[in-house]
Amino acid sequence: MSRARNFLMALAAALLAPIAASAVEPSKITPELIAAARKEGKVVVYTSIELQMAEKVAKHFEAAYPGIKVQVERSGSERLFQRLGQEYGSNIRVADVITTSDAAHFVIWKRQGWLAPYLPEDVVLHFPKEQYDPDGTYASWRLSLSVMGYNTKLIKAEDAPKGYRDLLDPKWAGRMVKANPNYSGTALTGVFQISRELGWEFFEKLAGQRVMQVQSSTEPPKKLSLGERAIQVDGNEYVLLQVKREGNPVEIIYAREGTPVIISPSAVLKAAPNPNAARLYQSHMFSRAGQQMLIDSAGMRSYHRQTKVAPDLPALDAIKVLKDDAAAVADEAEKIKERHSRYFRT
Amino acid sequence: MSAASLGRGLRLDASGAVLAALGLLLVALVGLPMFWLGLNALDDRAGGLTLGNFAAVLGDASFREPLWTTLILASTVSLASCAVAAPLGWLVARTDMPLARPIRSLITASFVTPPFLGAVAWEILAAPNSGLLNALWRAATGAPEDMHLFNVYSLHGLCFVISCFTFPFTFVLVANALDRIPAELEDASSILGGGVFATLRRVTIPLVLPALLAGAVVAFLQAMTLFGSPAILALPAGFHTLTTKIWSLFQFPPKPHLAAAAAVPLLLVTILLLRLQRWIIGRRSYAVIGGKHGQPRLMRLGPWRWLALAVALAVLSLPVFLPYAALLKAALTRIPSAPVTFEALTLKHFNFVFVEFSQTRSALKNTVILGVAAATIGTGIAMVLGYLAARQAVRGHRWIDFLATAPVAIPGIVLGVGLFLAYTRPPFMLYGTLWILLFAYLTIELPIAFQQIRSALHGIHPELEEAGRILGASRLRMLKDVTAPLLTSGLVAAWCFIFIGVTRELSAAIMLFTANTKVISVVIYDLNESGDLGPIAVLGLLLLAISFVVVALASRFRTQGPGRVVG
Known part of the structure; x- marks a missing residue:
């Protein structure tokens, strides 16, 4: 029954969006695909999502398709980018699926011909057209924000900074923590968007505030929960929300100047050693169940139209957000990293 | 083993060939990475040589x-x-x-x-x-x-x-x-x-x-x-x-x-x-050292000895008591900085590391495989080299001394860079395999094992070995049947040193790992980059437990009589 409905919907989508669907056929999860994936028995996922979430996502897939193990390789987006390049440069093909929080990577990998065209049916049916590559090599798996935040035990709500410029107040010197764009795609994308809005002088001045430098954008929320620092300059909204859900005294700040939007695409690699498991995994991750799971258990946001935003998060259109621009990041990443390293000396 | 095989089997002394092989191995372990390191340092990326890289650095x-x-x-x-x-x-x-x-x-x-x-x-x-x-x-x-x-x-x-x-x-x-x-x-x-x-x-x-x-x-x-x-x-x-x-x-x-x-x-x-x-x-x-001499006399500290004890315990708390207490706390509580209360106790980090975390098992396996392999091969190489150097058995024994201790001068990260440069190109594509890590560990740990064994050999009189030689054993055979058994405790110590050295090593491994060749130290480092203190603490305690079990097992050889280690 559902197959028939899926077929009709796919047909409708094909008719309604002939341009998007023309390049790559949307792919369904077929019994043949499942059988072939089971035969491979494993899928290796390079991912930049927070580690505990990454394992949760993996378990969700393993529960849906018993007999296929997920091997999670979690690291920072920029680290994954470097490692995939280094491994491919040495003819090592381990990764099946890759997802990072630097949308620019996918532009580059597509250019290099490393990505397999594969569009899960859900993407074509339920995602906005600008959220997937017309050639079907990648699609926006998840969306989150890079938010400011503070520890409510260390700072009273009325004293908390409201925007980025507030952070330059000398009273916050030595009390902030920030992720590193050499490691984290979220930090890189965020630095790009903020520097575009506020100018690089902002970061130059911020660097004079004795900011604690951590690598991953998943870490500032953890440093807030420890009470090691009072304010995070950047960090994942979903991780901070998760920390808050666990009962820690933290609060999210959506900056007055606007909050960077971080889109994390996902792609199947052309040279995947487990091509069927990779496709099955990709389809599952983009299914409504997979997407809603991200929202419910990880506090993520989704482009899937049938999902509901987490009840404890404001809707995206209620927040002032900064515009994402993957193509520009692709061109400027090196410069951004170099400049950031110069100011923050790491 | 038996007198018969002593007499026949190895009339032709294979020692020369083995020596040559070991020499080549040392050159490969140390020389090749250093060659590529030097070449890259001088590479102008246009096919020529330059000192520009040094100028850029300095x-x-x-x-x-x-x-x-x-x-x-x-x-x-x-x-x-x-x-x-x-x-x-x-x-x-x-x-x-x-x-x-x-x-x-x-x-x-x-x-x-x-x-x-x-x-x-x-x-x-x-x-x-x-x-x-x-x-x-x-x-x-x-x-x-x-x-x-x-x-x-x-x-x-x-x-x-x-x-x-x-x-x-x-x-x-x-x-x-x-x-x-x-x-x-x-x-x-x-x-x-x-x-x-x-x-x-x-x-x-x-x-x-x-x-x-x-x-x-x-x-x-x-x-x-x-x-x-x-x-x-x-x-x-x-x-x-x-x-x-x-x-x-x-x-x-x-x-x-x-x-x-x-x-x-x-x-x-x-x-x-x-x-x-x-x-x-x-x-x-x-x-x-030489001749017989008395036991060193202990100085009586009188009442001061309690103060001395307090100072010693305070110092000991810095590398042992405090850090392990902190790790234990982090392993068992949700947030490491929160006060310890009954409600704060949790096994979730243990659950995560042993049940959910998909890397624990393979990293553990890789670490143990590499630890045992490096310790066993390294001890073997060090024994042969240590023997040749201590007994001055061959011409050029000074070179052995030099080559076997030279890796001391190579910091782990430098060796990592060198190995990466040497083994990511034909003819030796070892990057992505455990071999490249094994090479790194062998090179890094060789000097300490070599010195351990050489100094142990100084305590064994060559008479027994000479007896073996007179009976017709080749040097290698004599080393295996006579010297090694006498050396057991030195060999076990060297073995343990290498094994623990492997579990401690990060700076070379961080340059050389890939997804399927991760070791525990790299996993811990990864976890630190994302701020996951709880799982780090659990893995750290696990590493400690493995080290103690392995050392305890290895030490049993020491008491089980001669010959077991190499038998």
Whole structure:
């Protein structure tokens, strides 16, 4: 029954969006695909999502398709980018699926011909057209924000900074923590968007505030929960929300100047050693169940139209957000990293 | 094994071929990576040679600063290690301080703690705001929230933490040297009217000076070449050491030629220092071992011995009690900085590491495979080389000495860069396999195993070996059937040293791992980059447990009679 409905919907989508669907056929999860994936028995996922979430996502897939193990390789987006390049440069093909929080990577990998065209049916049916590559090599798996935040035990709500410029107040010197764009795609994308809005002088001045430098954008929320620092300059909204859900005294700040939007695409690699498991995994991750799971258990946001935003998060259109621009990041990443390293000396 | 096979089988002595093979292996282990390192340092990326990379490195303040930082760090750690290790070594070896033996064993055993794990533990203890010791201090003194006693994210903090895990090396050397000082010399001094301090100054100290100096050099090199601790403690504070700088050059876009050029100063300083040490020691003769001499006399401290015990326990708390207490707390509570209450206790980190985390199993497997393989092969190589060097059995034995100890001069991260450059291109595509890690571990651990075995061999009289040779055994056979059994405890010690060395190693592994060849140390480092302290603590405790089990198993060979290890 559902197959028939899926077929009709796919047909409708094909008719309604002939341009998007023309390049790559949307792919369904077929019994043949499942059988072939089971035969491979494993899928290796390079991912930049927070580690505990990454394992949760993996378990969700393993529960849906018993007999296929997920091997999670979690690291920072920029680290994954470097490692995939280094491994491919040495003819090592381990990764099946890759997802990072630097949308620019996918532009580059597509250019290099490393990505397999594969569009899960859900993407074509339920995602906005600008959220997937017309050639079907990648699609926006998840969306989150890079938010400011503070520890409510260390700072009273009325004293908390409201925007980025507030952070330059000398009273916050030595009390902030920030992720590193050499490691984290979220930090890189965020630095790009903020520097575009506020100018690089902002970061130059911020660097004079004795900011604690951590690598991953998943870490500032953890440093807030420890009470090691009072304010995070950047960090994942979903991780901070998760920390808050666990009962820690933290609060999210959506900056007055606007909050960077971080889109994390996902792609199947052309040279995947487990091509069927990779496709099955990709389809599952983009299914409504997979997407809603991200929202419910990880506090993520989704482009899937049938999902509901987490009840404890404001809707995206209620927040002032900064515009994402993957193509520009692709061109400027090196410069951004170099400049950031110069100011923050790491 | 039997007399018959002794007589026939190996009439033709295969030793020459084996020797040649070992020589080649040493060249491959040490020479090839260094060749590629040198070539890359001189590569102008247009097919020619240039000194421009060095100019780029030395001309750039972002390289010079880490260089200075590293020298300050290494000197401070070296001095601090001597300042702590010398008096402590004297207390345990030459005084009647209570509990001297267990204290000595514990300090020696603290060697199993990987420095990067120690750094994480000290983060939990002494981070300025969330550190447990700072919280305790604030609670005790009523100091305000934003005041702190310790700040581990600073050059001071880094020096302190590295010293905590480095002084045990110096301590072991000094304490062993103190054991060997014949009582007669000190007695002679007292008889001639020398007081306690005169004896200490004129006899004891000069006699342990070489050991202390060696300890100082070891500490200096250790501090200079560590990667994990500075990456964990210096980067958050916004400064680099040379090792973290070299590593950062491999981030995207990778600049191997600059990394190679930046690695060369590290190599040169190491070589220089080892030469200096040799020169200072070489000028005097310190022959105290020889002939029979009395047990060293223990000095009576009287009531002071309790104070001595308190000091020793306080020092011991730095590398052992406090860090492991912190790790245990982090492993068992949700948030490491939260006060310990019954509700705060959780097994979720254990559950995560052992049930959910998909990397635990493969990293554990890789670590044990590599540890056992490197320890076994390394001990074998070291035994043959140690024998040839100690017995001066072949021409060119000095070269063996040199080649087998040369890797001491190669910091792990430099070797990592060299191995990466050497084995990511034809004909040897080893990157992505466990082999490249095995090569790294063998190279790094060879010197310590070699020295261990060579010094053990000095204690075995060659008569027995000569008897074997007269009966017609080849050198190799004699080594296997006669010398090795006599050496058992030395071999076991070397084996354990290598195994633990592998579990502690991060700086070469971080350059060489891939998704399927991760080891525990790399996993812990990864976890630190995303701030997952709980799982790190669990994995750290697991690593400790594995080390103890393996060492305990290996030690059983020692008591099971000769021949088992190599049989």
